[in-house]
Amino acid sequence: MLFNSIDFAVFLPILFLVYWSLHAHLKAQNICIVLASYLFYGWWDWRFLSLIICSTLVDYTIGRRLGSEKHKRKRKALLWTSIVINLGLLGVFKYYNFFLDTFITAFSYFGTDIQARTLHLILPVGISFYTFQTLSYTIDVYHNKLKPTKDGIAFAAFVSFFPQLVAGPIERATRLLPQFLKQRVFHTTNAIRGIRLILWGLVQKVAIADAIAPSVNDIFANYAQYPSSTLILGMFLFSFQIYCDFNGYSLIARGVAKLFGFELMVNFNYPYFSRHISEFWGKWHISLSTWFRDYVYIPLGGSHESKLKTIRNIGIVFLISGLWHGANWTFVTWGGLHALLFLPLLFIKHTNTHTATLTLNKWLLPSIKDVFNILSTFILVSCCWIFFRANSIDTAIHFIAHMCRFDFEYITYLNPYDNQPLGIEYLFIFAFILIEYLLATKLIHIYSENKYIGILVDALLLLIIITGAQIGANTSFIYFQF
Template structure:
């Protein structure tokens, strides 16, 4: 990993006191300005977003500002230029600037370490030093978001905006700035040029999604993190069954953490009259790995599909091209997540999982809602979900491990004879909370999030459920953990 690190000043997590003060102030000022004053509202969003990001580390505000100015200018230039060679040059300037920043801050030390290790392997010493680089929070997210703008303008799928304040608001929109969803310019940017009206029902829906997201983060993710960290950090002290349980805890930690963040981001956006793309669709109810990737981190998966997989030829070529392109997007996806070989292997492993479905042309079989119209899945569906979850959990070991050696050792200890021993750690309360969480998600799986269609309950029952969630959050608050995807 070299010396790459994340240094945060004062944290403004969605579940922090600072944010609970910040949000009502911005919300009140935003609607006091009035829906007809679009430019003033956009300016407030830019100001609030820069305050929000600067709260983490003000030094990196210049990166967002510079990236915004570059892509705004290139968008206008692309609109005026018809010559193909000039347009391609402009596009590559945008790609080079954005990926150049991302590559330097996120991958410089990784590539230096890898290059030095390669020379050492062949008996030579390469005297190149790593740098003490601070990784800007959320750089992978807003970099891909701005790239979607210039690529879509280049492909003439989107007219460039002349409103620089609206464009800066699009790039820095604080609810999804540091951990997504990665919004497309075609979806979010036009929303900054139209009148946003306060709709009570949308606001209620947004608050409901925020509540569910906070429950996922505070109760599920943070509590699972405690045991996942304990077991992963001391994996040689535990038997195989306990290590498998630790991997399960991490699976629910990362899902509760990241999908919880996305729910909060989408809910907050609704409070301001914006609609963000859905980012998770109950991935642990998937019946195969292809379905899982259509349900997990949807904004990133579709970004790679549209801007990498399809330009590479997609599925139009022969079988070899399909396999090549599949491995490319999964490995690049792994590298996007972090500068460590563990992420690359995690991506490659998912590509191998995907391969049998690709070879048998069954990668688009499960696209419907599982057990639609039924309370319970069939035996076949249940076994498919369990196998997919198990394979995903095994892959998560590489995602969580500190190194490839750590991951391999962890898996070796899982699949030893001690896999059939009694659990050495078995926090029944946390497991009951996870079951409650899964049941709620299962019953609400037809909605965009678990509580979206809770209106069918009588009002007293609805409010009783909301109060229950709040009580659970206060009663079972886990030790505060940084959102996992802030490091990406």
Template sequence: MLFNSLDFAIFLPIVFALYWLLQKQLKLQNLLIAIASYIFYGMWDWRFLFLILFSTIVDYTMGILIERENQQTKRKLFLWVSILVNLGFLGYFKYSNFFLENFVGAFQFFGQDLNFRGLDIVLPVGISFYTFQTLSYTIDVYRKKLAPTKDFIAFTAFVSFFPQLVAGPIERATHLLPQFYKKRQFDYDLAVNGMRQILWGLFKKVVIADNCAQFVNQIFNNYEDYSGSTLVLGAVFFTFQIYGDFSGYSDIAIGTSRLFGFDLMRNFAYPYFSRDIAEFWRRWHISLSTWFRDYLYIPLGGSRGGMWMKVRNTFIIFLVSGFWHGANWTFIVWGGLNALYFLPLLLRGNNRNHLEVVAYDRWFPSFKELFQIGITFILTVFA
């Protein structure tokens, strides 16, 4: 079910009305969210409901087992069960054909044709998002940052929460899960704020992204017929299309969650006004970049080691981020390109220079800042 569809326009008011009729029944509210989320997801393909349910059961169980076990080896074993199950599903559905095609391609390079046509695998919508969200739960339970829940309904609602199920933001269990334990009272001002956020998201998606997409598709589907300058214009339109699509969906998700009394993290913060690529990645898809920071970059050693370790970890983060976005070498190249952009800032120690938004406490940015914004935007368009 798409946010900008008639189905969602009917679905949302019905769920909203039923939800607040149950205002004094927290468990029933959580149950309604879980059922509504499964209906929302099942309208795309009901068969994949079993997949998200299985992941939910595994992580719920592993969380309890991790807490009960005092022996470190067994605690780590339960954590790895969660990691391997979740990443195993993600790897099979999203990356099987990529690895098989490259395996066959390697044989063809040496003159051996294996006659491989690819597997007929349907990629479940949102699997990259809810996999990372539920992994944050078991990892944080293992780190003793979060007590495991005994409320299976609340946990099911957390994993499948429909506003951010298919396109994020990727929430931390430490932030979103506790909100399912608290009584929620209807707040008129919060609901109005949520509606404004939804309308702003729809504007980005329908007016900006969808209109840009018409030009992008026309240009890139017939690129042989156009000049270089037109292709550059197509890349610029595509840059705004991606932002309108993704940030628009995030705004709708955040606004919808406010209608139900929930707070989701901000996912975009004026990324195209960034003065360098490090600032850009602090402002673009914030929930993903901070997830990689907390659950991959820091465990790898973060910035604690020497310069070689910092460079290595930076490249790992960007290459994995590229691969997360899509099972194609172009995404890996995109990740590597962003790592190369980031490298000079890291080597000079300038990767945390711009923590506040540009022109903070001023009316306009300086000419130097405008130049920096322009260069960063060009690098982004090129990537």
């Protein structure tokens, strides 16, 4: 079930009314959440519900055992049982064919022809997200950062919570699980803020990401037919498409969660205004980057050992992060490129996330140095996105080669969806950049305290969504494939 679908538009208000009618019964509310989440997820393919249920039962049981087990070796065995089962399911459904094909190709270079059968498997939606979420619970219980819950319904609700089930944010059990264990109280202000987040997320998804998706698809599919100027346009358009698509989902997820009395973490913090790669990764897909920091980078030693080991740890994290995104060498290459961009900052000791807001002058503009750093970081990130978007490494390299021919021409590119010159899409993007800048610098806030201004903003957002729906193609969220 898509957030931007008629099905969800019917599903959400019905669930909202049923859920809050049970406000005096915490367990009944949690059962309602579990059933609704299973319906939401099973709307794609009910057979994959077995994977979520399996993961839930495994980690709930292991968590209970870890809470009572004192023997160090048995505790470690329980932990590894959870890791092997969860990553095993992820590996079979997402990576089996990839590693098998890589293995066969590698041996073919030595003249050995290996006959092996690939599996015809459909990738379960969101498996990478909920697998990491349940793993965080077991790992935190093992390290005594969290007491195991005895409430199986609350735990099932935590694992399957529908707003963030299929594309995050990847919540930690230490933050989200306690919210299922306490009574929720309806607040009108919180619900209004949730609706505002939903509308702002839909604007990014429908009016920007979906509106430019046909152009991006066409440019990347037919790059050999276009001049460099059009390929550069396609590269930048995809940068905005993937950000607005993913951030749009995260905002909608946060907004929907607010409607039911839950708070989800902020997953994006205006990453395209970052001044270097380290800051970008402190602001992009925060739930994933902090997950890898806490459960991979720090256990490997982080930056507290030798410089060589720190470089190794950074490389491992980025390569695994790339592989997490998809079973294709393009994603691994994308992760490797970001590792290479990150390493120079290590030698100048500039690897902090630097999340402070920009310093503005009297004209409310950042310094020339900050502008240069922001633009250069955005260009580097956009170039890396080519490997993320391309179907193969060869395609990405050829795309870049054609882009570097420097046969610039006046862009007369037509949107393949309606065969008309790009126009209102640019207007939406420029308006979006301006609003993001004002939000990033805290010159405005998404929540207006003035009732009339709030109504006006909501009406404007709704108008933009309706307009965007007319010029774009209704597509699923990009990160559903991960």
